[in-house]
Amino acid sequence: MIITCPKCFSADDVLPPRRLPDGLLQYRCINRQAHDESEWLTTSKALQPPSEVREGVTDDLLEPLEHCVSPDDPFLEYGIVEHRLRTRFPDLFAAHVAEQGHSMFGSRAYTASSVRFGVALSRLERTGTLVSQYGPTTGAWRYNGQVTYWTRAVPSIQRRKTWAEYCAEIGRSPEWTDDDRHGLTIPE
Numbered sequence: 671m672i673i674t675c676p677k678c679f680s681a682d683d684v685l686p687p688r689r690l691p692d693g694l695l696q697y698r699c700i701n702r703q704a705h706d707e708s709e710w711l712t713t714s715k716a717l718q719p720p721s722e723v724r725e726g727v728t729d730d731l732l733e734p735l736e737h738c739v740s741p742d743d744p745f746l747e748y749g750i751v752e753h754r755l756r757t758r759f760p761d762l763f764a765a766h767v768a769e770q771g772h773s774m775f776g777s778r779a780y781t782a783s784s785v786r787f788g789v790a791l792s793r794l795e796r797t798g799t800l801v802s803q804y805g806p807t808t809g810a811w812r813y814n815g816q817v818t819y820w821t822r823a824v825p826s827i828q829r830r831k832t833w834a835e836y837c838a839e840i841g842r843s844p845e846w847t848d849d850d851r852h853g854l855t856i857p858e
Contacts, residue, residue: 675699749833809844
């Protein structure tokens with residue numbers, strides 16, 4: 671099973687786990703370009719492959735996510751891309767959240783927001799469709815410390831638009847609201 675870092679969504683720099691006496695597994699990601707060293711604990715039971723790890727689960731996200739980043743966009747904080755996915759493709763977004771949850775409902779491993787959407791965006795980057803860079807988080811996403819920013823092509827002036835700036839533009843709170851949770855279901 672491939673283990674991805676919950677901060678940078680990459681598996682490349684995740685070290686093999688250290689088994690702790692209480693049955694927990696301690697993972698470390700040493701991707702210093704994306705974040706300071708990251709550590710997290712989990713159990714072997716939690717590592718049983720959830721459905722989103724199976725090949726193809728993010729296929730239906732590729733084209734919609736491609737339409738969530740316009741050619742003239744600067745680097746967009748991840749939350750903006752996800753918000754566009756939700757507003758432009760609400761049924762698709764809701765289906766993925768219903769299957770795997772979302773960080774707006776609390777901490778949980780392998781949510782749509784922490785894995786599925788990030789994996790699909792990374793697939794688009796590998797094909798050359800999108801480009802990413804790491805930057806600071808804002809608003810509801812600040813618990814991550816750092817997050818990816820996405821664009822179609824690296825602009826000559828590398829501007830960034832944060833989630834908080836975007837929220838101010840569209841007149842909404844940068845924090846999770848009851849409206850964000852409305853109409854979504856989460857797995858038991």
